[in-house]
Amino acid sequence: MLNLFARESVSRVTDPIGAWLVRRGLTPNAVTVVGTVGTCVAALWFFPRGQLFVGTMVVTLCTFFDLIDGAMARAVGGGTRFGAVLDASCDRIADGAVFAAIVWWAFAVEGDQVAAAAGLVCLVAAQVISYVKARAEATGLSADGGLVERAERLIIALVGTGLQGLGVPNAAGVALWLLAVLAVITVVQRLVAVHRSAR
Ligand SMILES: CCCCCCCC/C=C\CCCCCCCC(=O)OC[C@H](COP(=O)(O)O[C@@H]1[C@H](O)[C@H](OP(=O)(O)O)[C@@H](O)[C@H](O)[C@H]1O)OC(=O)CCCCCCC/C=C\CCCCCCCC
Ligand SMILES: Nc1ccn([C@@H]2O[C@H](COP(=O)(O)O)[C@@H](O)[C@H]2O)c(=O)n1
Ligand SMILES: [Mg+2]
Ligand SMILES: [Mg+2]
Numbered sequence: 001m002l003n004l005f006a007r008e009s010v011s012r013v014t015d016p017i018g019a020w021l022v023r024r025g026l027t028p029n030a031v032t033v034v035g036t037v038g039t040c041v042a043a044l045w046f047f048p049r050g051q052l053f054v055g056t057m058v059v060t061l062c063t064f065f066d067l068i069d070g071a072m073a074r075a076v077g078g079g080t081r082f083g084a085v086l087d088a089s090c091d092r093i094a095d096g097a098v099f100a101a102i103v104w105w106a107f108a109v110e111g112d113q114v115a116a117a118a119g120l121v122c123l124v125a126a127q128v129i130s131y132v133k134a135r136a137e138a139t140g141l142s143a144d145g146g147l148v149e150r151a152e153r154l155i156i157a158l159v160g161t162g163l164q165g166l167g168v169p170n171a172a173g174v175a176l177w178l179l180a181v182l183a184v185i186t187v188v189q190r191l192v193a194v195h196r197s198a199r
Contacts, residue, residue, distance in 0.1 A: 002151040003144075010067055018071025028072040028083050035065020036090035040097035047101035050109045052172070053165025056158050059098060063154055066091065088134065091150060092127060098154070099123035102161060102172065115173035118180045125183035126153055132190040141197040146186035153179060 021031065039062040046055025069087055073079025103119035106112045129146065136143040148156065160175020 001145075001147070001149070002155075003149050006151070011071065014067045014071040015074065018068055018073075019075040021068065022072050022075045026072070028069045028076070028079055029086055031065050031072060032069040032083070032087050032090050035062050035069065036094050038062035038065065039094040043098045043101035044104075047161070048104045048108065050105060051165070052105070052161045055101075056162035056165055060158055060162075063094070066094075088130070092130060095126045095130075095150070095153070096123065098157065099126060102157065102176070106172070106176070112173060115176050118173065118176035121180035122153070122157065122176055122183055125180065125187055126150075129153075129183060129186050129190060132187065132194065136190075136194045136197065141194050143190040143193045143197065145193065146189040148179065148182045148186050153183065156182070 039059055042055060042058040042062055046052070046058065066087070069083075070079070073083055099119055099122050103116050103123065106119055107116040129148075130150070133143045156175050156179045160172040160179075163171035163175075
């Protein structure tokens with residue numbers, strides 16, 4: 001949804017930043033890798049220590065690199081095929097680290113097995129949502145869209161951890177269960193889209 005409706009407005013902010021970074025000599029691939037490493041290190045450092053609010057802020061900042069790398073690619077004339085694969089692969093690594101760190105927090109710090117279970121569903125469903133699209137595209141089919149694409153998934157999870165970090169009880173658990181349900185629905189939506197596209 002955000003991919004459809006927010007991308008243009010976000011690009012108005014990110015495109016000038018991307019063009020400026022390119023002029024400074026940075027490459028899209030470097031920004032993709034730095035953002036991914038930053039996201040992984042921040043999530044795996046802060047969340048398992050129970051530092052949810054600061055962790056949410058740093059992870060959020062690092063995920064913005066993913067909006068900038070595409071803007072830089074556009075500034076250099078559309079990017080490369082390797083860059084597109086690197087970007088999508090790094091997204092999967094970052095998503096894995098974010099949800100693994102939240103599951104770790106829920107299980108080891110909170111002792112909340114119900115939230116940890118929801119986090120595991122989110123972890124697997126997030127990977128499958130993207131895999132269905134990638135596999136469909138590799139076969140010449142399409143499977144775009146769905147209720148929770150990557151931006152929505154990150155926003156729901158990070159609002160949950162951010163609010164929990166501010167002291168709102170069960171915010172992360174509620175966000176994880178909501179996201180788990182929406183993510184499973186999205187897997188089904190993408191499979192239906194592939195089926196339609198195959199016909
Ligand atoms: C009181 C509590 C406080 C809590 C505060 C925290 C709240 C958290 C709030 C926001 C966090 C937002 C993080 C969102 C980051 C979004 C990054 C992102 O993933 O963008 C997605 C997309 C770019 O996608 P890519 O092409 O790089 O990746 C594709 C994606 O991985 C697909 O995955 P799938 O959906 O299939 O699972 C793959 O299939 C595909 O292969 C792959 O290419 O960009 C967009 O969708 C554009 C719209 C994003 C809208 C984000 C809204 C963020 C809100 C504000 C942005 C303001 C911009 C300012 C930028 C400043 C930069 C310095
Ligand atoms: N290192 C990179 C990163 C991205 N690209 C290109 O940008 C597209 C993604 O743009 P977003 O605005 O959605 O982030 C991606 O599909 C590539 O075409 C790149 O070339 N190198
Ligand atoms: Mg990107
Ligand atoms: Mg990306």
